[in-house]
Amino acid sequence: MIVHKTPSLTIYFGNAQDALFPDQYRALKDIDLPLISIAPFDGMRKLLHARSLIFLDQVHKADGHVITSDCEDWKSFAREGDYLISRLPHVGLGIMTADCLPIVCYDRQHHALGVAHAGWRGSVGEVGPAMLTHMQKEFGTHFDQVQIFFGPSIKPCCYQVRDDVRKAFAQSPFADEIIQWHGESYYFDLPGLNRLMLEQMGVSKEAFHLDYNVCTACDEHFFSNRRQKERAGRQMTVACLS
Numbered sequence: 557m558i559v560h561k562t563p564s565l566t567i568y569f570g571n572a573q574d575a576l577f578p579d580q581y582r583a584l585k586d587i588d589l590p591l592i593s594i595a596p597f598d599g600m601r602k603l604l605h606a607r608s609l610i611f612l613d614q615v616h617k618a619d620g621h622v623i624t625s626d627c628e629d630w631k632s633f634a635r636e637g638d639y640l641i642s643r644l645p646h647v648g649l650g651i652m653t654a655d656c657l658p659i660v661c662y663d664r665q666h667h668a669l670g671v672a673h674a675g676w677r678g679s680v681g682e683v684g685p686a687m688l689t690h691m692q693k694e695f696g697t698h699f700d701q702v703q704i705f706f707g708p709s710i711k712p713c714c715y716q717v718r719d720d721v722r723k724a725f726a727q728s729p730f731a732d733e734i735i736q737w738h739g740e741s742y743y744f745d746l747p748g749l750n751r752l753m754l755e756q757m758g759v760s761k762e763a764f765h766l767d768y769n770v771c772t773a774c775d776e777h778f779f780s781n782r783r784q785k786e787r788a789g790r791q792m793t794v795a796c797l798s
C-alpha cells in the first residue's frame with residue numbers, strides 16, 4: 557500500500573496485501589455495519605481521515621454518480637456504476653481493480669474529486685472523459701486545471717490482446733499508438749489510451765501523475781486477472797478530500 561498525501565487530498569493505492577475477493581466484498585452489501593468498521597477498511601479510514609467510504613458495483617461501462625451528503629448511507633457495492641465524483645471532504649471514493657486502470661481526478665480550483673474504473677470496455681465507452689465532463693457540469697471543473705493520478709494497472713508489456721480488442725479500437729484516432737504488433741501478437745496500452753483521451757479534452761501533459769501506475773501483471777505485489785485468472789482478488793484505490 558502506498559499513500560499519496562497533500563494538505564487537500566489523500567489517495568490510498570492498495571495492493572494484494574489489503575485486497576478482497578469479489579465474493580467477499582459483494583457480501584458486504586448485505587451487512588448492516590458501516591464499511592469503515594470492517595477490516596481492511598478500518599485501517600484505510602484512519603489513513604484517509606474518512607468518515608465514510610463508498611464503492612460501486614462496477615460494470616465496465618461509462619456511467620457514475622455524484623456523491624452528496626444524502627448518499628453517505630448508501631450501501632457500498634450495491635449501486636452500479638464506474639465512477640464517483642464529489643466535493644465532500646472526509647468521504648472516501650473507492651475503486652476495485654485487478655488489471656483495470658484506476659483514474660483519480662483532482663480539481664484544486666473547486667476542491668472536487670473523481671475516481672473512475674477503466675478497463676478496455678469502459679475505455680471504449682470513454683469512462684474517463686465521461687467523469688471529467690460530469691465534473692465540469694456539476695462543479696464547473698476546467699479540464700486544463702485538473703491533476704490526474706493513474707493507479708496500478710496492466711500495461712503494454714503484458715497486455716496481449718486478441719482481435720476483438722484491436723477491432724474495438726479500429727476507429728479510434730489513437731489506434732496506431734495504443735495497439736502495437738510485437739512478434740506474433742497485438743499488445744494494448746490501456747493507460748496510454750486513457751491519457752490520450754484526457755489530453756484530447758484539454759488536460760495538459762504536466763497534469764498526469766504516473767508514478768503509481770505499475771504493471772499489475774509484472775509485479776506480484778498486486779492481483780492480476782491476466783496472471784491469476786479466477787484466483788485474482790481486487791486491490792483498492794481510494795481517494796479522499798480533506
Ligand SMILES: [Zn+2]
Nearest residue numbers: 713714771774
Ligand atoms: Zn507488465
